[in-house]
Amino acid sequence: MAQSKQVLDKIARNLQILGESVSRGSNNEVIVANGSNDVTISYADVSFSPAVVGGVDSSASPYLGIGTAAPGKIRLRRAGAAALADVLEDAKSIKCFAVCAAFANNIILRNAADTADLLEVRGHADLIGLGQ
Numbered sequence: 001m002a003q004s005k006q007v008l009d010k011i012a013r014n015l016q017i018l019g020e021s022v023s024r025g026s027n028n029e030v031i032v033a034n035g036s037n038d039v040t041i042s043y044a045d046v047s048f049s050p051a052v053v054g055g056v057d058s059s060a061s062p063y064l065g066i067g068t069a070a071p072g073k074i075r076l077r078r079a080g081a082a083a084l085a086d087v088l089e090d091a092k093s094i095k096c097f098a099v100c101a102a103f104a105n106n107i108i109l110r111n112a113a114d115t116a117d118l119l120e121v122r123g124h125a126d127l128i129g130l131g132q
Contacts, residue, residue: 004043014099034092037079044073074100077110084118
């Protein structure tokens with residue numbers, strides 16, 4: 001459903017165009033150099049229930065319906081961040097957030113340990129920018 005690699009490739013390219021030093025980490029993450037507080041951007045595929053949406057079972061009628069407009073979520077975390085205010089503490093982190101916000105996806109701000117969601121920012125309700 002989601003094209004996580006393509007979304008992350010575009011985020012990486014956009015940040016490079018803005019002059020940021022970008023590399024790839026494990027699990028296809030985008031890492032933006034920020035001294036000892038690197039910003040890591042990743043992608044979480046969406047899961048939704050029920051699997052049958054709009055009453056159309058795709059195994060019985062694969063060509064009916066328009067599908068589901070449910071993009072995955074972009075996750076952003078910053079090394080050393082324990083609280084929400086720490087995630088967007090400096091200009092580079094805010095620039096990364098702004099680049100991610102140009103997409104239709106929800107953005108999840110996470111702690112540095114990648115164990116807790118600190119905030120989920122809702123993407124555009126009409127999915128403007130999806131697939132661009």
